Amino acid sequence: MLLDSQKINYGFIELASDGTIEQMNKEVKQLLLLKExxxxxxxxxxxxxxIKTKLHECFMGKSNQFMVSMNSQQYFFLLQKIIDKIHLYVFNIDQLNSFNEQNNWNTRLLSSVGEMSAGIAHEVRNPLTAVKGFLQLLNQGYDAHYINIAQTELERAITILNDLMSVSKPEFAQEKVISFNIAAELEAILLLFQNQLYHITVDKTIESKGAMVTGxxxxxxxxxxxxxxxxxEAMSNGGTLTVKLYEDHEGVHITISDTxxxxPKDKLRLLGTPFFSLKDDGKGMGVAQVFNAMQNNNAKVKVHSEEGNGTSFSLHFSKSSMRAAQHLGGDLMSTVITSETSLADYLERNADFFSKEWFQYIKEHKSYITTHFEDKEELLYKSVxxxxxxxxxxxxxxxTEExxxxxxxxxxRRAKMDxxxxxxxxxxxxxxGIIWNAIQSFYKESESTLDMDEFFMLERKVNNIIDMFIDSFTAYYVQYKNELLKSHRETVDELxxxxxxxxxxxxxxxIVGNVDTYRAKKxxxxxxxxxxxxxxQKLIIDISGVPFVDTAVVNHLFKIVKGIKLLGCSTILTGISAEIADTMIELGIEIDSELKTKSDLQQALQDLNFSR
Structure with a gap:
């Protein structure tokens, strides 16, 4: 049985960017009644x-979620773009609400138990510690046998109460959040048990030895x-202990499994509850501490267990959940997110962190862009x-002005560097995409929530700001290029x-080269x-360097000839090739009777009594 997300049945489809279905589960096929x-x-x-209409709006980028009523029930559709793929999730709203209510009940129950245990622990630990001190004094002058037993039991009682305190009130220790090599720490913990592993086979796979987490x-x-x-302890008769760690773009993943x-299936839901244990002498605080520690460090826990076959704990430290205290490049990210912390403050304080994350994405997935920059940091700090x-x-x-x-x-600047x-x-x-990741991180790490209207208002505002920048950037880029082109044209016109x-x-x-309307006018x-x-009084126009002649070119030439005639100058046209002549016949272009033509420049000069 898989504890966590498997409690909710949801539809899933993986799509290509053009809407082609690449894979899907049976739930979505039944729900949407997909035809062949x-x-x-x-x-x-x-x-x-x-559904078609709203999906189309999502594909156009207008939204990434919507709700639809089908068979008297509300369904929530969510689209998520993953590089060149699109993931579509479909959730039943009633099922989500039911799941949330159950989770809230479990949380309230655990909170109540925690508060009660904190009070007990605080009241009992101090006198037990005092008794331990007096027993140590008595130990110096009396038979130590029974006193040693009492001390052992007191040590056990204090340990239980300390464990209870750490679960019920984790902030009691006031441990600071730091970045550390989790792979090294996991291997160090494993070494502590080397004397107890003589009857157990250890399968250890540490793929990312430099994996860092913050917590x-x-x-x-x-x-x-x-x-x-x-x-x-679950493998008293021997077995295999499997420890795996790897890191990917989502975060650090750790699996600790036994055989x-x-x-038992009916006991699995109680796992993590204080005092619950399957061992005769168990305190029931170990797994509770695990769940509590993962929750306090924004990590996720999944448990898969089969009676008689073993148990597997999967821990996931996501990169987004580590951002609240991530140390990167010497810059400490905002470590405290409260209800008073605004989204604007969060984005401005952590702009450097998310920009570096974006730059890493560009290097991995769009490296061809970075080749255009001599200084790669310029791309980072002057772009995003x-x-x-x-x-x-x-x-x-x-x-707007900024x-x-x-x-x-x-x-x-981009136009200047071409x-x-x-x-x-x-x-x-x-x-x-990285900006929306940052916004998502803020709402995950803070206690702030948005209703549907507030979310869409934020979406419009954020995307409008980005669109305003892109539109303005394009306008200034084109303006500079047009001014440059105009300057070049003026230079070319002179020549x-x-x-x-x-x-x-x-x-x-x-005349050499193509002749368009602009050039003909010049x-x-x-x-x-x-x-x-x-x-x-005489002007010879040689078009042997013009590669193509059509109606427009001839019309431009006729206008030049007529204009020159008004100034008292006659014109001779030379350089009409056989190909151009054939094209002019096909197009029905007729030469004005006032315009003299010669096959080449030499013939025109001879006609004007010029000799070599």
Whole structure:
């Protein structure tokens, strides 16, 4: 039996970005009544139009969750994007409410027991400690046999009360939160039991020897001690103790398993309750301390046990849950999140941490972007960190001027370094995900909650700020590029209309390259100006360097010829190739009768009595 998330039945579908179903469980197939379709596309297999419409809105990025009523019951749909995949979860609202009520009841029960035990422990521990002291004095002058027994029992009683106090009131020890190597601590705890492992096979796999977590180290070490101790005691006739640790993008995962007697199915739900034990001489505080320690350090515990086959404890220290006290690059993250801590304060204080997390994601999944930056830190500190800082300052009141100023700075700088605008969009769109991760972390780590209206109001505000920046960035990027292009065009314009005088009142205009409307207008303006300036009477226009001629190009040339004629200058057109002539015939283009044509420049010069 699996304790924890398996108590809730939910539908699950993994989708490709185009909506193709890659895998799903039977619950979602029954719930949505998916019909068969050759393409295996989710939208084609769903009959419910309301679900189709809302799913489409989620795929468009307008939302990531919605509720739908089916068969007189409410269902909650949640979409989560995982790199290039989309995960769709479907929950029954009534089942969720029932599960929450049960969990709240268990929590209240454990809290009541804890308060009671704290009072007992506090009142009883002090006199027991005093009795122990007097017995130590008596031990110096009397027969020690019975006194030793009394001391042993008192030691046991004090140990029980200390354990009870640590479970009922964990803050009693006031242990500080630190970052430490959990792999090293786990191996050290395992070494403490080496003399008790002679009849047990140990299967130890530590994949991530440098795995770090942030929490109360002694509390977590004691939890390891209790789990390993219980596992050994459950295998009195021998067996296998399995200890595994690995780290991935989600966090650090630890499994401690045994092949011992296991836990009966009807007793499994009581696991972790103070004083509950399956051992005859057990105190029932070891596993309770484990659950309590994991809860205090934002870790998750899952228990899988089969009677006669053994028990497995899986501990998960997620990266998001460790953020409240994460130490990274010398910067300590906000360690205390209270109801008075605002989201804006949290984002601004921890902008550096989340920016580094985003940078790590870019290096792992979009490394091609970093090749465009000589200084990789420039990508980090001048891309995402300022965006998160500005977002934090704008959550209460949008700082439009600050957003625009920074967008102008970034947009202009990226345009100057010729950084592709599509990659800039990728950077900012990926930062949107890390920003929402930060917001999610705040609400996980604080006692703050949002109702549906507040959530959507926050979603609109955050995404509007990001969109405003991206739009402004794009505008300034394009503005700089347009100004640069305009400057280049003006330079090219000066060089591309060389009206060259070759004799008195005779000039030549060689045209090279494609001629569009803009360039034709510039050629006309410059040519008319130069013809008037040089007082030319004959102008030879050579188009042998023009690769393509169509109706538009010819029309532009005719306008030039007519303009020149008004200035008293006649025109000879040269350089029409056989291919261009054929194209002009196909297009039905006719040469004006007033325009003389020659096959090449040499023929035109001969016609004007020029010799070699």
């Amino acid at each position: 379709d050759e393409t295996n596309n989710l939208f084609k297999r769903i009959d419910n139009n309301e 109360r180290k002694d509390q977590i070490k004691k939890a390891f001690f209790n789990l390993i101790k219980n596992a050994i 011992g007697v296991g836990i 960190k300022p965006l998160m800082t500005i977002l934090a300052r704008s959550i209460k009141e949008i700082k 957003i625009m100023d920074w967008a102008k700075e970034i947009g202009t 950084f592709p605008v599509n990659l800039s969009w990728e950077i900012f769109q990926s930062s949107r 591309s209309v060389p009206v060259i005088p070759i004799a008195d009142h005779v000039c030549i205009l060689p 050629i006309r303006e410059k040519t008319l100006s130069r013809v008037k300036e040089l007082k030319a």
